[in-house]
Amino acid sequence: MNPILDISHIDMVFPTPKGDFTALKDVNLQINKGEYISLIGHSGCGKSTVLNIVAGLHQATSGGVILNGAEVKEPGPERAVVFQNHSLLPWLTAYQNVELAVKQVFAKKMNKKEMQEWIEYNLTLVHMDHAMEKRPDEISGGMKQRVGIARALAMQPEILLMDEPFGALDALTRAHMQDSLMEIQAELNNTVIMITHDVDEAVLLSDRIIMMTNGPEATIGEILEIDLDRPRSRLDLAKDEKYNRYRAQVLEFLYKKQRKVEPMRKSKTENKVKTPITSNL
Amino acid sequence: MSIVTLANKATNNVGIANSLQHILTKYLNVFIAPFLGILFFLGIWSIAAQNIQTSLGVFPGPSAVLTQFSSLYEEHLAERDKADAFYERQEKRNAARVAQDPNYVAKVRKYTGKETFLDQIITSLITVMSGFILATVIAIPLGITLGLSKILNTAINPIIQIFKPVSPLAWLPLVTMVVSATYVSDDPFFAKSFLNSMITVTLCCLWPMVINTSIGVAALDQDLLNVSKVLRLPALTHVRKIIIPSSIPMMFTGMRLSLGIAWMVLIAAEMLAQSPGLGKFVWDEFQNGSSESLSRIMAAVLVIGFIGFLLDRAMLYLQRLVSWDKSNAAL
DSSP states (O other): OOOSEEEEEEEEEEEETTEEEEEEEEEEEEEOTTOEEEEEOOTTSSHHHHHHHHHTSSOOSEEEEEETTEEOOSOOGGGOEEOTTOOOOTTSOHHHHHHHHHHHHSTTTOOHHHHHHHHHHHHHHTTOGGGTTOOGGGSOHHHHHHHHHHHHHHTOOSEEEEESTTTTSOHHHHHHHHHHHHHHHHHHOOEEEEEESOHHHHHHHOSEEEEEOOSSSBOEEEEEEOOOOSSOOHHHHHTOHHHHHHHHHHHHIIIIITOOOSOOOOOHHHHOOOOOSGGGO | OOHHHHHHHHHHHHHHHHHHHHHHHHHIIIIIHHHHHHHHHHHHHHHHHHTOEETTEEOOOHHHHHHHHHHHHHHHHHHHHHHHHHHHHHHHHHHHHHHHOTTOOOOOOOOOOOOOHHHHHHHHHHHHHHHHHHHHHHHHHHHHHHHHOHHHHHHHHHHHHHHTTSOHHHHHHHHHHHHHHHOOOSSOSSOHHHHHHHHHHHHHHHHHHHHHHHHHHHTOOHHHHHHHHHTTOOHHHHIIIIIHHHHHHHHHHHHHHHHHHHHHHHHHHHHHHTOSSHHHHHHHHHHHOOTTHHHHHHHHHHHHHHHHHHHHHHHHHHHHHHOSOGGGGOO
16 A cells, blocks of 8 residues: 655754754654554653644654645645644634634635535634634633634645644543544544654554654654444443553553653643743843 | 521621621722822922912912913813904904905905914824824834834844934924925915924934834734734734734833823924923913913813823723724733
8 A cells, every 4th residue: 555644764953052952863764644643751752842843833854744646845735634732722712713814725726605615614623613703812721722623624635634632631521532632533534643742642543653762863763553342432442451451551662662761751731931022121 | 687697687787797897999990090190299399389388479370370371271262252252353353345446356365363271282182193193104114114124124123223322302402493494485374383393202202202113112022923824824924914913912002102102292393392282381471470370280280181181081992992902902
């Protein structure tokens, strides 16, 4: 089977004042159409860097990414990204946020009416049709992430990239979102790469789990095929022997083979401090 | 009556007392406290004023200023009556001449009476708004450009840093000379004095707006920038849909700062340049030196303060209307 996406021997080297820092070393991965892939690994292992290279937001130092036979050189809507912090434009309503993407991607292919239907279809898909006219600050974190997913789906991407999409949500909301995502996946059968910290999430959602070693020079440590029938139900799987074996394998990789000794780094969200306004006047 | 109902009644009373206290605190904050503050100020003012002797008599207290307000208004009405009478006489005269000689082209002359206090207020308001709007038209696009280009920002930043601390009044003589040299016209649409004041206001409004806009643009959230990249938004759409909305709160911060400075500067510029406006009114009264001058100046001071306050509030309302970020525009 011909893979839709070929991540071909990529290295990523960041120049720093103290010399070059090799974040990724020889990451090599082929992904088939309709496959759901999870990237899992400790903080700072370069999962996000892999995703950003596929998205085109970063350029690999060597090696490259080939999507449908063409090399990825810049970001584009055929590789839609769902960001961890939803990244909705705060001044637009849920509908307008999706509209911005649809207008950009389907400017020539759809008329006004079709666009409206397409936007509404995608918002309905993520169960946000009741709050289309709400702005991001008027809805909960989970709802924002739903709109973010709707925006990405509305671009009709070849491959959907998700950077810890549910990382900022509480456990119950996260479970809801995972169920929604599986429901959508059953309908659309997208090709997905998802970054996650959550072992259960990875096993529940994925066809394959890519486990990454710790950086520097992070690379793919092990790949675990998840052979569980779909649709999957979290309740049934909790008692499923196979599921628990997969889970144990991931846990063993993370906490035995790749145990992190150094103190945990600050999470992404903590680093984001807005500069105060008045000090610069 | 059982103990339980008694107890209930007691809690009920406490509840009523609590809500009463709540309402009281609210009124205390909203009305009573500011009212007491003003009353206290008036008291101090009135006592202090009685004890200050100047060459023009006793320093005006609140009551002297209050009477001055009504006499300023009466003067305004009287002046308007005079103007009306003048135009009526002119019309009659012209009508009479046209009746005598049908070929006569009637001349209409403008009434050239003294500008009243109200006229000066309006002149000042028009000047400050024109200068401010002109500055906005220049500063916002410039700020966006600087915010977008790091190199351009580094190139222009030293110039901004040097001109920013210059009091616009230092510009005034230069502006005056340049305007009188370059704006030569037999039938000027704008008075030169108006241009001088307006350009001075513009010069002082520019910097806070340029700086705040460029900071707002440069501080664009990386995530939103990535969204724009993934969507491959063309440059112009990127500016229109992402950059401008996201920096609107900072733009308004700059605009409010500018307008506040502009109003202060304008009064000083009018005093210095003798261009019509509230500043000229204050200076004329000072030169006039009558027994009423001080109370008239004090009335002008209060009006200047009140208008400055209103201008700031107006900007705030505009911000609330336009900006998506309401937290930045709390009243």
